[in-house]
Amino acid sequence: MRAGVFSSLTLVLAAASAVLGRDDYDYCSNTCLSVASSGSWGCTSYDGNDYQICLCSSEAAIETFALCSDTYCSGGWGVWSSYCSSYAGIKMDDFDTVLAAAKAADPLSYDNISLLTVGTEPYTMPQSEFETMLNTNIAxxxxxxxxxxxxxxxxxxxxxxxxxxxxxxxxxLVIPKTAVINSPFVARLRKWFIVPAAFCTTHTAPLKIFGVGYAMMPTRGQTLMVVSVMIMNFIFLFVRYNIFNNNYYWPDEEYYQVVRYFSDRSGIMAFVQIPVLILFAGRNNFLMWLTGWSYETYMVYHRWVARIMFFNAVIHSIGYTAYVLFAGSASLAESFEETYWRWGVVATVFGGVIMFQAMYFLRHRWYETFLVLHIVFVIIFIVGIWYHCVTLGYMEYVYASIAIWGFDRVVRFIRMSSFGFNCPAQVKLVGDVLMLEIKAQGLKWSDGPGKYAYIYFWKFNFWENHPFSLVERRGDTYIFAAKAKDGLTKKVFKYVASQADQSALMSVMVEGPYGESFQVEPFGTVLLIAGGIGVTAMYPYAKKLANLQIPGQHIILHWICHSDDTVKSLLSEMKGLSGTGVEVHVHVTTGKVDDLLTSSDSEKDEKTSNDDASGLSSLVSIGRPELDQLISSTIANADKSVAVAVCGPDSMNDTCRRSTANHLVGPHHVEYFEEAFAWA
Ligand SMILES: Cc1cc2nc3c(=O)[nH]c(=O)nc-3n(C[C@H](O)[C@H](O)[C@H](O)COP(=O)(O)OP(=O)(O)OC[C@H]3O[C@@H](n4cnc5c(N)ncnc54)[C@H](O)[C@@H]3O)c2cc1C
Structure with missing residues (x-):
C-alpha cells in the first residue's frame, strides 16, 4: 500500500518534473562543470557573477571542462557554453578547437593537482574521482x-x-438539477467537515481575548485544506535525501549533507509557494472566476500559504546559518559580504515583518495603514528574493510572482479606465445610508447578484478604494448604498451631511465589476437574510429571482436593521419586491417604525399614501427575529431544496452558518451561501 502510494506520488512528480523542464538535466556534463570549478584558477570572489566571470575567462578551466566532457560524457559543450553565456556573458569557441588546445597543453592528472600553476594548466579527473563527484552531484x-x-x-x-x-x-451550471441533489452522505460530510467554523462557533467574527479580536477562524473545509498542505509540507521537508559517506563535498560528514540539503529543500519549497500566495491575494485571481469562491475565501489561503512559506524560509535561513557556522568554508561575517546572502537575510527579515504587521488586530484596526505598509514590505521582500537568487537560479519563481502581481494591477487599471476615471456620482443621504448614483462614462457592465466594485472618491484620499455591492443598474447609472464606518466612508458621510439638501455631486472612479453570483436559481426555497447594509448584497438576488418567476419557487427575504433610518434607504425597493411575489420581512430591532410608515422620507415617494403605509406595515415589524428558529422552521416547512444566503454583521453571519450547518442533513438538499463584508 505504502509502496503504491509512493510510486503514484513519484509518477505525479515525474510528470511535474517534465512540466518544469527539469527532467533533461545533464548530470554528466554538470559534473564536468564541477570538475572545472574545482581547480585553483584564482576565482575567489562570489559576489554577483564574479565567480562565473572568472571561471569562464580561465582558459585552463575551459579546457578542463572540454577534457572531462570528452572523456566521460558525449556532448555537453552546450551546458558549459550556456553556463558561461548566461552567468558570465562570455561566448565560447567551438568544442573541437578548445579540445585540441586542451590536449596540446599536456594536461595534468587530478592526482597532481597540487602541481597546478594557478590559472594556466588544465587537468583531467581520474574515473573513480569523477564517479564520486557524479554521485554527489546527483544527490x-x-x-x-x-x-x-x-x-x-x-x-x-x-x-x-x-x-x-x-x-x-x-x-x-449546465445541469442545474445537480446543484440540489440530496445525498445523505455528502450532507453529513458537509455538516461535520465543511460548512461550520473549525473548532469554534465563529468564522466571520474574529476570535477575541478580553474583547479584542486577534484572529479569524477558517471554516472546517478551509481548515482541512490548510492542514493538509501543512502536513504535506512538513513531510516533504524530511523525505528523499541521498546521504552517503563517500560524498565528494562532505566526505565522512553526513551531518553536513543533511543540514545543507534540508536548508536547500526548505528554501526552494518556500520559493515555489510565493507566486501562488501572491495569486491568492489578487483581486483578479482567475481561480475566483473558475471556482466561484469569494475573495474572502482566497484571503484565507493567502494568509495560510504565506505562513507556511515563511516557516520554510525561516528553516532555510536557520539551516544555512548553521551550515556556515559549522561546515562552510566562509565565516558568517564573510557570508554577509556576499550579495545573495545579505538580500536573503533582508527577505527573511521582511517576511517576518510582514507576518507581524499583517496580524489580525493591526490589519483590522488600521486597515489602510496595514495595506500601504503591506505593499511596501512585500516590494522589499520581492527585491530581497530577486537579489538572493539572481546568481543562484530559481528566478522563474520571482518573475512569476512579479508577473502575477503585475497582471492584477493591469487588469485593475483596465477595469477603472473602461468605466471612466472621472464619473459623476450623486451622493445622497437617505436615513443613515449614503446612496450613490454613479454614471458610467465608458463601458457599461450588466448588473446582477454578487457584483461589487471598488469605489475611489477623488475628493478624499483618492488612492483609497473600498468595495461596495452593486444594488442595481438603471441605464447608465449604477446604484450603490454605503453605511458609514470610521474611515473614508465617515468622511464622505460628514461631507454629504453638511450639504444643504444632504446631497452632493462628487467625482468617483469605479473599479469593477468583481464578484461571482451564488447559484440559487435551482432551489425550491430561497431564504435571503440581510443584516443592515448587507441588504445591498441580498436584494439583487431577490430581484433577479422575482424577475425569473421560477414556477414553485418560494423566495423569502428577511432584512434585519438596527434602526428605521437604515430601512429608509431601500424601502421602495422592498415594496417593489413584495409586489412581485417575494415574501419580504423587514425587522427593525430598536426604536419605532411609526415614522417610517407615515413620513415622506422614503426616497422614491414624494408622499406615502395610506395604501402604501398599510402595505408597509405588513412588511415592517419591530423586534429581533430568532435566526436559528427562522432558519430551522423555513427548512422544516420546505417541500424542496433550500438555499440560505446571508449577508450581515459578523455575528449574524456566524449564527446563520451555525444554524444552517445543523440542518444540512434532512429530507431535502440545503445549501449555505455567505457574503461577508469584511476580509481584513
Ligand atoms: C465584497 C464587499 C462588499 C461590500 N459592500 C458594501 C456595501 O454595499 N455597502 C456598505 O456599506 N459596505 C459594504 N462593504 C463594506 C465596506 O467595504 C466597508 O464598510 C468599507 O470599506 C469601510 O471603509 P472605512 O474606511 O470607512 O472603514 P474603517 O472604519 O476604516 O474600517 C472598517 C473595516 O472595514 C474593512 N475595510 C476597510 N477598508 C477596506 C477595504 N478597502 N477593503 C476591504 N475591507 C475594508 C476592514 O475590515 C476594516 O476593519 C462591502 C465589503 C465587501 C468586502
Missing part, C-alpha cells in the same frame, strides 16, 4: 529538484481542490 541536484517538486505538490494539491470545485460548478 545534490535531486535534493533540490525534489524541493521544487514537493513545493509544487503542496500547491498542486490546492489546485486539485480548486479544479474539483470548478468541475462541480460547471456541472451545476
Amino acid at each position: 545534490f541536484y535531486q535534493s533540490r529538484l525534489f524541493g521544487e517538486l514537493y513545493g509544487a505538490a503542496t500547491m498542486i494539491f490546492l489546485f486539485g481542490i480548486f479544479f474539483l470545485a470548478f468541475v462541480k460548478r460547471i456541472i451545476n
Whole structure:
C-alpha cells in the first residue's frame, strides 16, 4: 500500500518534473562543470557573477571542462557554453578547437593537482574521482529538484481542490438539477467537515481575548485544506535525501549533507509557494472566476500559504546559518559580504515583518495603514528574493510572482479606465445610508447578484478604494448604498451631511465589476437574510429571482436593521419586491417604525399614501427575529431544496452558518451561501 502510494506520488512528480523542464538535466556534463570549478584558477570572489566571470575567462578551466566532457560524457559543450553565456556573458569557441588546445597543453592528472600553476594548466579527473563527484552531484541536484517538486505538490494539491470545485460548478451550471441533489452522505460530510467554523462557533467574527479580536477562524473545509498542505509540507521537508559517506563535498560528514540539503529543500519549497500566495491575494485571481469562491475565501489561503512559506524560509535561513557556522568554508561575517546572502537575510527579515504587521488586530484596526505598509514590505521582500537568487537560479519563481502581481494591477487599471476615471456620482443621504448614483462614462457592465466594485472618491484620499455591492443598474447609472464606518466612508458621510439638501455631486472612479453570483436559481426555497447594509448584497438576488418567476419557487427575504433610518434607504425597493411575489420581512430591532410608515422620507415617494403605509406595515415589524428558529422552521416547512444566503454583521453571519450547518442533513438538499463584508 505504502509502496503504491509512493510510486503514484513519484509518477505525479515525474510528470511535474517534465512540466518544469527539469527532467533533461545533464548530470554528466554538470559534473564536468564541477570538475572545472574545482581547480585553483584564482576565482575567489562570489559576489554577483564574479565567480562565473572568472571561471569562464580561465582558459585552463575551459579546457578542463572540454577534457572531462570528452572523456566521460558525449556532448555537453552546450551546458558549459550556456553556463558561461548566461552567468558570465562570455561566448565560447567551438568544442573541437578548445579540445585540441586542451590536449596540446599536456594536461595534468587530478592526482597532481597540487602541481597546478594557478590559472594556466588544465587537468583531467581520474574515473573513480569523477564517479564520486557524479554521485554527489546527483544527490545534490535531486535534493533540490525534489524541493521544487514537493513545493509544487503542496500547491498542486490546492489546485486539485480548486479544479474539483470548478468541475462541480460547471456541472451545476449546465445541469442545474445537480446543484440540489440530496445525498445523505455528502450532507453529513458537509455538516461535520465543511460548512461550520473549525473548532469554534465563529468564522466571520474574529476570535477575541478580553474583547479584542486577534484572529479569524477558517471554516472546517478551509481548515482541512490548510492542514493538509501543512502536513504535506512538513513531510516533504524530511523525505528523499541521498546521504552517503563517500560524498565528494562532505566526505565522512553526513551531518553536513543533511543540514545543507534540508536548508536547500526548505528554501526552494518556500520559493515555489510565493507566486501562488501572491495569486491568492489578487483581486483578479482567475481561480475566483473558475471556482466561484469569494475573495474572502482566497484571503484565507493567502494568509495560510504565506505562513507556511515563511516557516520554510525561516528553516532555510536557520539551516544555512548553521551550515556556515559549522561546515562552510566562509565565516558568517564573510557570508554577509556576499550579495545573495545579505538580500536573503533582508527577505527573511521582511517576511517576518510582514507576518507581524499583517496580524489580525493591526490589519483590522488600521486597515489602510496595514495595506500601504503591506505593499511596501512585500516590494522589499520581492527585491530581497530577486537579489538572493539572481546568481543562484530559481528566478522563474520571482518573475512569476512579479508577473502575477503585475497582471492584477493591469487588469485593475483596465477595469477603472473602461468605466471612466472621472464619473459623476450623486451622493445622497437617505436615513443613515449614503446612496450613490454613479454614471458610467465608458463601458457599461450588466448588473446582477454578487457584483461589487471598488469605489475611489477623488475628493478624499483618492488612492483609497473600498468595495461596495452593486444594488442595481438603471441605464447608465449604477446604484450603490454605503453605511458609514470610521474611515473614508465617515468622511464622505460628514461631507454629504453638511450639504444643504444632504446631497452632493462628487467625482468617483469605479473599479469593477468583481464578484461571482451564488447559484440559487435551482432551489425550491430561497431564504435571503440581510443584516443592515448587507441588504445591498441580498436584494439583487431577490430581484433577479422575482424577475425569473421560477414556477414553485418560494423566495423569502428577511432584512434585519438596527434602526428605521437604515430601512429608509431601500424601502421602495422592498415594496417593489413584495409586489412581485417575494415574501419580504423587514425587522427593525430598536426604536419605532411609526415614522417610517407615515413620513415622506422614503426616497422614491414624494408622499406615502395610506395604501402604501398599510402595505408597509405588513412588511415592517419591530423586534429581533430568532435566526436559528427562522432558519430551522423555513427548512422544516420546505417541500424542496433550500438555499440560505446571508449577508450581515459578523455575528449574524456566524449564527446563520451555525444554524444552517445543523440542518444540512434532512429530507431535502440545503445549501449555505455567505457574503461577508469584511476580509481584513
Ligand atoms: C465584497 C464587499 C462588499 C461590500 N459592500 C458594501 C456595501 O454595499 N455597502 C456598505 O456599506 N459596505 C459594504 N462593504 C463594506 C465596506 O467595504 C466597508 O464598510 C468599507 O470599506 C469601510 O471603509 P472605512 O474606511 O470607512 O472603514 P474603517 O472604519 O476604516 O474600517 C472598517 C473595516 O472595514 C474593512 N475595510 C476597510 N477598508 C477596506 C477595504 N478597502 N477593503 C476591504 N475591507 C475594508 C476592514 O475590515 C476594516 O476593519 C462591502 C465589503 C465587501 C468586502
